[in-house]
Amino acid sequence: MNPHVIVIGGGTAGMEAAGRLARAGMSVTLIEKGKDLGGHLRDWYHLFPDRRSSDEVLEYLKGQISHQNIRLLTGQQVTGFIHKGNEFTVSTGNGDTINGDALLLATGFDLFKSERKEEYGYGIYENVITSADLEAMFRKKEVKLVSGKKPERIGFLHCVGSRDEKVGNIYCSKLCCVTAVKQAIEVKKIFPASKVFCFYMDMRMGGALYEELYKEAQEKYSVGFIRGKVSEVAVNINNRLVAKVEDTLVGRPLKMELDMLVLMAGMEMSEDAVRLAKETNLQMGENRFFKPADHHFGTNMGNVNGVFYAGACTAPLNITETISHARSAVTEIVNYLNTGRK
Amino acid sequence: MNFDPFIIPFNIGLYFILIYAVVRSVIWFRELSRPDKLRLQRGFFGKAFGQSLKEIFLESLIHRKILKSNPRLGYMHMSLAFGWFLLILFGTIEADIFGERHLNPPYKAIFFKFFSPDHGKTFFEASYAFLMDLILAFILSGLVLAVTKRFFSRVVGMKKTTKLKPLDKVALTSLWLIFPSRLIAESLTSGAYGTGSFLTGNLGAALASFLPANELAYPFWWLYSLSLGTFFVLLPLTRYLHIPTELFLIFMRNSGIRTGDKPGSFSEVEVHSCSSCGMCIDVCQLGFSAGIHTIQATYLMKGIRNSDYIHDIAHNCLMCGRCDQICPVGIEISPIRMIVRRIEENDRVYENSWNGYFRNRLNVPAPKQDNKPSYDFLPAPVSKKADVLYFAGCMTHLTPSIKKAMVKILDASGLNWSFIDEDGGACCGRPLMLAGNDREARELINFNSQLIWKSGAHTLVTSCPICYKVFRESYYLDVEVLHHSQFIKNLIDEGLVNMNFLQKRVTYHTPCELGRRSGVYEEPKEVIRHVATLEPTGYDDENSLCCGGSLGNIMLSHDKRRGIAEDVTARLTANDPDSLITACPLCKKTLAQATSTRVVDIAELVAEAIADAPALKKNPSRHKKKVVRESAASL
Amino acid sequence: MEKFGFSLTKARVIDYDANDRSIVSYILEREPSLNLCIECGCCSAACTTGNFTGFSLREIHILLKRGENDLVRQKIRKCMLCGKCILVCPRGVNTRNVVFLAKQAFTKNEGYEF
Ligand SMILES: Cc1cc2nc3c(=O)[nH]c(=O)nc-3n(C[C@H](O)[C@H](O)[C@H](O)COP(=O)(O)OP(=O)(O)OC[C@H]3O[C@@H](n4cnc5c(N)ncnc54)[C@H](O)[C@@H]3O)c2cc1C
Ligand code: SF4
Ligand code: SF4
Ligand code: SF4
Numbered sequence A: 001m002n003p004h005v006i007v008i009g010g011g012t013a014g015m016e017a018a019g020r021l022a023r024a025g026m027s028v029t030l031i032e033k034g035k036d037l038g039g040h041l042r043d044w045y046h047l048f049p050d051r052r053s054s055d056e057v058l059e060y061l062k063g064q065i066s067h068q069n070i071r072l073l074t075g076q077q078v079t080g081f082i083h084k085g086n087e088f089t090v091s092t093g094n095g096d097t098i099n100g101d102a103l104l105l106a107t108g109f110d111l112f113k114s115e116r117k118e119e120y121g122y123g124i125y126e127n128v129i130t131s132a133d134l135e136a137m138f139r140k141k142e143v144k145l146v147s148g149k150k151p152e153r154i155g156f157l158h159c160v161g162s163r164d165e166k167v168g169n170i171y172c173s174k175l176c177c178v179t180a181v182k183q184a185i186e187v188k189k190i191f192p193a194s195k196v197f198c199f200y201m202d203m204r205m206g207g208a209l210y211e212e213l214y215k216e217a218q219e220k221y222s223v224g225f226i227r228g229k230v231s232e233v234a235v236n237i238n239n240r241l242v243a244k245v246e247d248t249l250v251g252r253p254l255k256m257e258l259d260m261l262v263l264m265a266g267m268e269m270s271e272d273a274v275r276l277a278k279e280t281n282l283q284m285g286e287n288r289f290f291k292p293a294d295h296h297f298g299t300n301m302g303n304v305n306g307v308f309y310a311g312a313c314t315a316p317l318n319i320t321e322t323i324s325h326a327r328s329a330v331t332e333i334v335n336y337l338n339t340g341r342k
Numbered sequence B: 001m002n003f004d005p006f007i008i009p010f011n012i013g014l015y016f017i018l019i020y021a022v023v024r025s026v027i028w029f030r031e032l033s034r035p036d037k038l039r040l041q042r043g044f045f046g047k048a049f050g051q052s053l054k055e056i057f058l059e060s061l062i063h064r065k066i067l068k069s070n071p072r073l074g075y076m077h078m079s080l081a082f083g084w085f086l087l088i089l090f091g092t093i094e095a096d097i098f099g100e101r102h103l104n105p106p107y108k109a110i111f112f113k114f115f116s117p118d119h120g121k122t123f124f125e126a127s128y129a130f131l132m133d134l135i136l137a138f139i140l141s142g143l144v145l146a147v148t149k150r151f152f153s154r155v156v157g158m159k160k161t162t163k164l165k166p167l168d169k170v171a172l173t174s175l176w177l178i179f180p181s182r183l184i185a186e187s188l189t190s191g192a193y194g195t196g197s198f199l200t201g202n203l204g205a206a207l208a209s210f211l212p213a214n215e216l217a218y219p220f221w222w223l224y225s226l227s228l229g230t231f232f233v234l235l236p237l238t239r240y241l242h243i244p245t246e247l248f249l250i251f252m253r254n255s256g257i258r259t260g261d262k263p264g265s266f267s268e269v270e271v272h273s274c275s276s277c278g279m280c281i282d283v284c285q286l287g288f289s290a291g292i293h294t295i296q297a298t299y300l301m302k303g304i305r306n307s308d309y310i311h312d313i314a315h316n317c318l319m320c321g322r323c324d325q326i327c328p329v330g331i332e333i334s335p336i337r338m339i340v341r342r343i344e345e346n347d348r349v350y351e352n353s354w355n356g357y358f359r360n361r362l363n364v365p366a367p368k369q370d371n372k373p374s375y376d377f378l379p380a381p382v383s384k385k386a387d388v389l390y391f392a393g394c395m396t397h398l399t400p401s402i403k404k405a406m407v408k409i410l411d412a413s414g415l416n417w418s419f420i421d422e423d424g425g426a427c428c429g430r431p432l433m434l435a436g437n438d439r440e441a442r443e444l445i446n447f448n449s450q451l452i453w454k455s456g457a458h459t460l461v462t463s464c465p466i467c468y469k470v471f472r473e474s475y476y477l478d479v480e481v482l483h484h485s486q487f488i489k490n491l492i493d494e495g496l497v498n499m500n501f502l503q504k505r506v507t508y509h510t511p512c513e514l515g516r517r518s519g520v521y522e523e524p525k526e527v528i529r530h531v532a533t534l535e536p537t538g539y540d541d542e543n544s545l546c547c548g549g550s551l552g553n554i555m556l557s558h559d560k561r562r563g564i565a566e567d568v569t570a571r572l573t574a575n576d577p578d579s580l581i582t583a584c585p586l587c588k589k590t591l592a593q594a595t596s597t598r599v600v601d602i603a604e605l606v607a608e609a610i611a612d613a614p615a616l617k618k619n620p621s622r623h624k625k626k627v628v629r630e631s632a633a634s635l
Numbered sequence C: 001m002e003k004f005g006f007s008l009t010k011a012r013v014i015d016y017d018a019n020d021r022s023i024v025s026y027i028l029e030r031e032p033s034l035n036l037c038i039e040c041g042c043c044s045a046a047c048t049t050g051n052f053t054g055f056s057l058r059e060i061h062i063l064l065k066r067g068e069n070d071l072v073r074q075k076i077r078k079c080m081l082c083g084k085c086i087l088v089c090p091r092g093v094n095t096r097n098v099v100f101l102a103k104q105a106f107t108k109n110e111g112y113e114f
């Protein structure tokens, strides 16, 4: 009989890994708590760095998992697992148990809950939205204010819930800078006459083609960049949002009226995964993502032999990195099942 | 027999301490301000005198407050203080009745057994001896507790016990020796003469059966006298000075004297009245939630007494008032801390001189004389005319949901109101005061006062308890100052807002500045009960906790603040309420960081409850005055 | 010698080696969180004083670190210690204590009174 690998989480990482594992001759059960596969990818519109449609990537992933060795279990949430010797027994929310020889956790991330930064007014003022809300508007092809009007000035607020001691996340989510730039371009494409500004602390454009995207945003779309962290948002009598920031490069406070404010919410370890980790004694790092066994050679492994990680459950990763990480997880799992089991 | 040289140490000690007490009180009296002198004189010859005697009996002798909160510790203090008092009282009576003559010098009472060794033969004498033995046994039982406490502080139910300096140790040893040496001296004498009651008699008989009791007794009488004498002579140099000092404190306090904002006789008396009981240590969150064990009130008092460097101690405190609340001696701890904060870093509050026997008050350090204004950039104050002013406060601008809720409530009330600091105003001044910068604070107070005066309003509503406190206490305003919880309470009472009852279970965190610092406990709870189910937490009212965000502490790090907030939210959400309610933007922000439970200001809760309420009574002008005036009574 | 259109005057250049950084050392010893500042400007955006006049705590921080004490001395007394900055600082800098200690350091080191 083929070794049986249980993959938990059907997002980019879980799908890619499941497909590759099946092709490597494993029998795979892919468990996804949601109705559909795809994870966060399904919520995005055009992807950085090249603005290809997310549907294309999703198509590719669907192709990956159409394999006879893969059993799909959707609408089931993994709530815990136990292991005896080399065998793992995974339990799901509806009380089922599934046995397997190895586990791959691909539980992904949660978007930071922007209500927690009350001073930015999410859930309090109309037209303060998150990056994910904006992607949803893009997908519906309905970018507009609550009043139905076109936004004339749009602000993007970087680092909401990342790099912030006050919410307990000191890490950088790594891809919201480039997401802001990507979204700024998309907005400008829809409303060429609008003015778009990014409020940033640092522009972290470290990925392939990111800086190029940044330059394009300046060159072709005249996106404005203001270096300063917004302290608070209010509404004025014209019912417009007012962001307060220090323009640190000028060294003076700046107030700006905006029609729409997009919060670049950061990535956090998913709440479900935190519960799972606590339940099963899987170690988490200080950032609460799963703690890798080694930061150079062991990012797919944790503290329990036979449990592997892939994707954004280990750190904020983009799709490119997620896919590579899923592939390396497959290599590790195959290696483990062939030789590594004690 | 009327005299023996062994009484000399005792006599020296006794007369020394009596003279010292007189001199010291004269100095303290002379340094009081004129009004305080008058107060004290009036207090001494008025009914405050009786009150003081009662309090001395209850607190200094019985130690009622300690007894209530920690019975074992209370018993320890009571047996020593009250027991010793009884021993002296009945000893004096004993000497008077049974001695050779009446009106004996004190040593006759103290060493009665030595001078009347065969006392105790008749039935009457024996019953009196029984009483005296009983008192001695009472004291000794407390002493055993005290000795154990020194070595194992848990025995008396305390987490920490205070540390001693060398002189204190000598004094403590002599104090500890007093009663055991009396026990043995009396027992040996009783043994030799076949007198004494159940304690000294039996012990004496047992000792005399194998020891030369008569010869041995004498050195123990010496020891008894010496330990008494030593204790009395050292008393003023040690923390035991608190015993006599507390008596002065009680008289002064009952005469209406208060700490004030500068060092003076009263604060000096307070500082020396601290018994180092350590109750302030146990309630301090900086200790039990943040691991800071050096700044509590008892260390502050000790630092001041010893003229140590106490700048950091003074500033590293949340000013939450939990220790003020618990101190059994009733020391006004926070005002004393504020005195230290107001002086220059290196200045001492009191200076030791004469080897510590006379700690004289320093000339009050001259306030930093710099008359250059700090905030001359503030514009000329202009404000709109309105009946009710709303001052959100600096912090509330970071909690837009509170602001939004208040706007909704004020609009719903139909009152003619105006939002003074809608676009941000000047700070209320309290944070500066808490840092000891009173002059700077005055500038802000003047600015804001003008804004308020010019509006012609009769009511000032604020969302921030920090502002509320300073508006009420340090501003000279002709308006009624209300915290928004009080304002909402009045609106409810007047029927100016209609609300739905929300099916929610909530707990309430009392902000320090609103609760312990301003005495507003009931109105917020009543408002909450009006719209939701309020559950107790065990940390309610006077016993409420500090969220950790306090501006009263300028030194505390972010991590420690967070640690405190986590501890507090864990306690307040132990029964998993739907929301944790508070009534302060700073508390809200601090607590919300530390819990997954929703933290909501009382104004938001109310705004939520009026969401779908039917139309309100309009034309409220006839209510207007009443709403506002009545609330004064409720404060 | 030919004159260029600009000259490097003292006011322009931060003479790092000549500057006195004892003030910042004094503060850092007591409030090491000053080192955590990333100059994001959130404190100065929130600042109550900054709403009225040119005052930036962020700028104070960096000036202190560079030893530009004169500028700090002129400005620092404007802070109202209101504490908004503490609530917003993403790095958990204990901003009020920096102000407090800076004033103290000036008073001590230079006999300058606030
Ligand atoms: C606003 C935003 C825009 C982005 N745009 C881009 C972009 O343009 N280009 C790009 O390269 N990257 C982008 N990313 C990053 C991208 O979303 C991630 O790299 C990717 O989603 C990570 O995939 P994942 O499978 O690891 O996690 P996820 O996508 O989060 O998938 C995890 C899946 O696991 C499931 N799951 C979790 N716990 C359980 C459980 N206990 N039991 C069962 N199922 C469970 C979840 O339901 C979910 O379906 C963006 C991210 C954000 C926040
Ligand atoms: S990637 Fe950019 S926006 Fe995101 S956390 Fe890092 S610096 Fe902030
Ligand atoms: S300050 Fe009060 S509570 Fe604290 S040790 Fe002294 S007497 Fe006890
Ligand atoms: S006021 Fe509060 S923080 Fe300060 S010493 Fe007393 S209990 Fe501790």
Ligand code: SF4
Binding pocket: C043, C046, C047, C048, C049, C050, C057, C078, C079, C080, C081, C082, C083, C084, C085, C086, C095, C096, C099
């Ligand atoms: S404490 Fe000072 S620097 Fe901070 S926000 Fe208030 S006025 Fe500005």
Ligand code: SF4
Binding pocket: C036, C037, C038, C039, C040, C041, C042, C043, C044, C057, C058, C061, C088, C089, C090, C091, C092, C093, C095
């Ligand atoms: S908010 Fe904090 S990190 Fe940002 S500039 Fe101010 S002190 Fe520095």
